[in-house]
Amino acid sequence: MKKSILASFLLVPALLLGACNSGDDTEKSSSTDSDKEVYKVGIDVTYPPFEFEKDGKYVGIDVELIEAIAEDQGFEVELKAMDFKGIIPALQAGQLDVAMGGMSITDDRKKVVDFSEPYFDAGVSLIVSDENTDIESVEDLKGKRVAVKKGTVGANYATSIASEVGFEMVQFDDSPSMFLDVQNGNSVALFEDYPVISYAIAQQDLPLKIVGDRLNDDQYGIGVLKGKNQEILDKINEGLENLKESGEYQEILDNYLAE
Known part of the structure; x- marks a missing residue:
């Protein structure tokens, strides 16, 4: 599901995206290796085919993509489900390391988020x-x-x-x-x-x-807090590039979007 509105700088995301919803923080990720970095990833599980819950597990394009990037780059992820409007505020509050959710790359969001290279063309x-x-x-x-x-x-x-x-x-x-x-x-x-x-x-x-046709051009990106997590962003971009070169990226898309 996927997107798609400023008195002070810190109020921008709150005005644009609403207050952070604590949601259900039940961890549904697999057990992590103690010698690997673990990054908390915010997702919106009401947003199929990118993120949703099936048989008690989180699945979707974004879930498979970030898990494949993590495997490629040697880190682990904890998936944190919350309302989409709360993801960037949670990132700012230090509750998340990475923001997903079929998140469109916009000028407003760039004020507080550093985005990866685009990974999906939407609209x-x-x-x-x-x-x-x-x-x-x-x-x-x-x-x-x-x-x-x-x-x-x-x-x-x-x-x-x-x-x-x-x-x-x-x-x-x-x-x-x-x-x-x-x-x-x-x-x-x-x-x-x-x-x-x-x-x-x-x-x-x-x-x-x-x-009719799509009303605008839109691209999704994976976000980290602006100016704070370049190391994570570099890993994400490198992993994304590797997945595209290997064909695994397209396989993930085809699992959900192939006709």
Whole structure:
């Protein structure tokens, strides 16, 4: 799931992404080797195909990717599940070493986060009920209610055009609640990252459909606290490059996105 809004510098992420949600910190990572560095990685497990829970385990593109990078670079990871809007504040508070969650590389986030090289090309899509024949573009949202997920690029995009187009925006903490709001007819549409909604519609047989082409260009990156963890970032970039060269990176994507 995936994204997708400043009195002082330290308040930027709080305003953009909301307060940190302590969430469920139950550790579901494998046991670690005492002689290896262990990095705490924040993820949002309501964001398939990138991060979700299946049979009591955390799985998805981001999970497999960071675990493969860790293996390649000789460190271990502890996966920490939390609301997406809390990941960067937790990074700032020292509760995390690494931020993931299908996190889009944006200028606002770059103020507090150093990003890896991009690892996925995404983009925001407009979604409506599969029975809706009235909404054919964002211009048709005038006077309507639109659902978004807090702290995402989709929410940022909606905010940037809401006044011009003239629609009401309602925000949710997770993607499933946002999907359900449109399914139930409370909102006429939603904005979501293209790979996330495509996967959700196909895997869950959701009565939703994508309208038109992607609305922007968007890339995901892996983040560390700005100016503080260059060593970790170097390992991530080197591991990512090695995985791409070996073909393992593409294998991970194909596990979840191949048709």
